[in-house]
Amino acid sequence: MTSYIIRRLLILPIILLGVTILIFAMLSQLSPGQRVAMYTREVASQENIERLIVQHGLDKPIYVQYFHWLSNVARGNLGFSKTGGEPVFEMFVRLFPATLELALLSTIPLIALGIWLGILAALNHNKWPDQILRVVSIIGTSLPLFVFALLLLMFFAARLRWFPPGDRLSLTNQALVDSAAWRAGWAPVTGMYTLDALLRGNVAVFLDALHHLVLPVTSLAALNCAVLLRVTRSSMLDTLRQDYIRTALSKGLSYRTVVRKHARPNALLPVVTVGGLMLVALLNGAAITETVYNLPGVGKRFVAAAANLDVVTVLGFVLFEGVILILGNLVVDILYATIDPRIRLG
Secondary structure (H helix, E strand, C coil): CHHHHHHHHHHHHHHHHHHHHHHHHHHCCCCHHHHHCCCCCCCCCHHHHHHHHHHCCCCCCHHHHHHHHHHHHHCCCCCEECCCCEEHHHHHHHHHHHHHHHHHHHHHHHHHHHHHHHHHHHHCCCCHHHHHHHHHHHHHHHCCHHHHHHHHHHHHHHHCCCCCCCCCCCHHHHHHHCCHHHHCCCCCCCCCHHHHHHHHCCHHHHHHHHHHHHHHHHHHHHHHHHHHHHHHHHHHHHHHCCHHHHHHHHCCCCHHHHHHHHHHHHHCHHHHHHHHHHHHHHHCCCHHHHHHCCCCCHHHHHHHHHHCCCHHHHHHHHHHHHHHHHHHHHHHHHHHHHHCHHHHHC
């Protein structure tokens, strides 16, 4: 297992280097004025542009520019966002907790319900529970996320008024968590309001933050749950047809025992991959959900940057998402190898 992890870690820098080369290739297509804007918030005149080009080495050979840019990235300098009015890296740090909170809370019902319903459908193959769940999964996988999110917003927020239409907290609690008194003390401020409220022992803020997240979490979890349901059902049906399952049944083991000890663990192998990549996709920024529900996360700012042709911010987000995707795939590979010894021995 150790040698497998070492091999994966040795490949990681090569992949990351390839990602940076691709992003720099896109950056190199920008005009001199746009490239200068990466390093300054000034509205530069033609004379200043020429001075800044020399100052930041943009007149040097392309490989020198690449290593200069890479050294800036390593120090967290991804450029200046004209849509956010702040450095891109600082904007990531500030907005990512909201996206992380949404992704983590969406993952819990997504994985729990997706796996349970998929196994339920497989164990009742061609019976009425299976038929109903197949219809539900088809609807869930074919329904666009923005349509589902808007339906929830219109019905539960606008008509019934059970949930707030957006934002992360009510105005009163938002003023509280933004205050200096909230940030003072021993408890760390993670930026995830639900966790911060628990660390502070403030039940009112915790319930308020959770109340605001019900609709966004439902939007993300429900449709992704449909995908996981189909994958789990298909994998479970394939596992139940294997020879070792029939052998275990012929030896007198109960059907429940065979399913619990033999079929279910093996059927969940492909589910680990799909579930892990789903979490990575959620971490990369649920742009549609954050935009519909006005959540100040990474995805919403990415949409705003793209709409305003803020190329520096967009490419910064692309680099950010690429790193998360690579690291997420590494974690998924390690988990898969932990569950299935054939992978690490291959």
